[in-house]
Amino acid sequence: VEGERAAGFELTAAPLLRIAVHVESDDAWRLTFSHIHAITEGWSYHTLLMELLECYRSLRSGQGLPAYEAPAVRYADFIAAEQASLADAGDQTFWQDVVGSHSPFALPASWAAPEEAPREREHVRVPYSDLEEGLRRLAGEARTSLKSVLLAAHLKVLGMLTAEDAFHAGVVYHGRLEAPGADRVLGMHLNTLPFPVMKGARTWRELVEQVYRQETEIWAHRRYPLPAIQRAAGGSGDLLSVLFEYLDFHQVDTDSIDAEATMGAGGNEFGLNVICRAGNVKLSCPNDVIDGEHLDRLGGMYRSVLEAMAADVDGDARGVFLSEAERGLLLDVWAQGGTAVWPGGLVVDRFEAQVAAVPDAVAVVVAADGTRLSYREVDERANRIARHLI
Template sequence: MEKYEFPVSPAQARMLVLDQLNPGTAQYNVPVAFDVRGRFDVEAFRAALEAVVAAHESLRTVFQPHDGGYVQVVAEEVRVALRVERDVPAARAHARLKAEAAAPFDVEAGPLLRCVVHVVADEHHLVLLTVHHLVCDGWSLRLLLEQVSGAYRRLASTGGSPADPGPLVPQYPDYAVWQRERLHTMDESVAFWADTLKDAPTTLALPADRPRPAVQSAAGGVVRVPLAPGTRERMAEVAAGRNATPYMVMFAAFAAFLARISGQRDLVIAVPVAGRDHPDVQAMIGLLVNTIAVRADLSGDPEFSDLLGQVRDRLLAARPHHEAPFEAVVQALAPGRELSHDPLVQVMLAYDDDTSFALDLPGATAERVELLLDDAKFDLLMNVERQGDELAAHLVHRADLFDRETVRHWARAFGTLLDGLLAEPGRPV
């Protein structure tokens, strides 16, 4: 079987280093599961998956050690790892899904995409897809589901080939080469971040229940944040009145919350950005997401509306500089590297108000099953995503630092704070 080697992208290189620090964990697993009711052809679904994998080199990639780092190794063809489990008791199905979603990948052996189908009854299946983050981000997962759905529909309607040639799109290994070749052109953007983050605190002193260990682990926990019904609509109203976006409102509220629990007024919060500005990468499956570090100044006890204006201005100023690889920014600032905490930022806000992940299968309904993995990438991650017309939010925390009850208290406090800030944007934070 033919195989081809390519350099890894900067984002992949950083993730591989972090993955080595916590081997055998699920911190970079990207799972999505569905409860499928109605007619479901497992073999047609397998063929649909294989058609999509054949179309995207990223889904046929593993990572091999090379000269002290890694290279991408792309196989010309692979067989999709789809397993069928029969006679699964409905009462145990969710626990089984979560355990399978949390099973670690071997990034050197692969494959880095796997599927499990639980047959609960003749017309009742649970479908779990899990991909490693090295080859797939959130945008890519939506593309994967859309393309698998399309291939499955073509099989169901014609009984023929699931393949759809469609327009040719660049492949991720080519993107990785292109991005590395462009690194020298990003000096201005790296300098922007170095200037923005100059003299910023490199740690956020969240009140921990235990001393920080010498080497941080990925052990974590997840707590739901209670958001009042209508929060998404109210955020949009507050944003519209101040020439901002709902995401900016959430960022400002999260910054206010962090300032309250930490006592710090100068904060740096990590934010994922899609990295899809170039039209050629809109339909690419791979790891294109980048991390930016956004600073918030809450000195002087500003009103929430003023903080929102500051956040809006800073996020807009950062917009032309999203492509600067986070690792290049870290190197430019050269903060002291320690295994006990991440450099520059230890908290993240991930906000996704796009349409929900979906499988569109003829003759069946597919309802998404919520899977919350416990592995932590940050000391504290606020994950917010759209569910229908509402928002769902969770706090993912490092179990080495925080008790679950502490984070439950924070989750309730944040929900209350956000509700109050939306009701009175003119109140001090």
């Protein structure tokens, strides 16, 4: 793996895909794919893997190569559909509206490792297999899929890390043609797009329904290329810092392929990768984006949100969900006194200072109906009551 990564590719020279076989024993061998992501993706190379294995088995048994029937559609047809989207004014306007009305999500800068720390990639796995029954129940109640529930959980976690009420973050969509045989067409069909989020859902059911509605709205515009969205937004590389992807490569024959023994090395331009697959949410990022300690903390937040979603379809989705470790720190350590230094002066004086500094910032959210009051509005109401009492 290290040797193949070091060898790299010359983008202007074929091949951009290399395949090697390593015999490990009389009973086991390893197949290695080295490729540029621009020409293939997970679904394609898992499909190719099974086609190669079928050919190998047929040749080994003396039957010759199996018959091949080409799909009715080609990769060129996908390219044509992408070009049609690029020329479509409706698709262009849709994505301009998303980027223009939602702030790009940004990971906390303080979570990065110190500059002097060695550069390395951090990984955290958050299991959800034990919660899957409850999560699928939520998907059924919301009339959607497990993927939409996991995406909703992901967006809830991001929402707890930003003060923005309207933000966007990257979600991977596929642009394969909706035609018989299109699932067998090899190539790069993926497109990462800014997924718009509005905070405010009161229950998990409401949150998942909102996410699913947004997914279906995006579907018609999913082939509009991300580079075109970035150019229209000013060409900034900061448009998307987080990628979410749900993987389900069910075409792999797990009786003969040990998919869990896969080794790999690769990367992309996104700071944090959140991949849902096989009962786990995998978080991966370089430590100059998030260090190991904070990535563990983030993983705990995903687990707490998933637990709450699985426990009660109509549970309150507006709270902040911390890991067990952080809840213990709050309740058992800091609540006992600690060494906190409290600011001097009266509470009312500090509130008045906040009114002067950020009068339009949200000060109060009424749990019963979701009403939001700014510092100025709370101050005006308090002054009216004070005058009445005087």
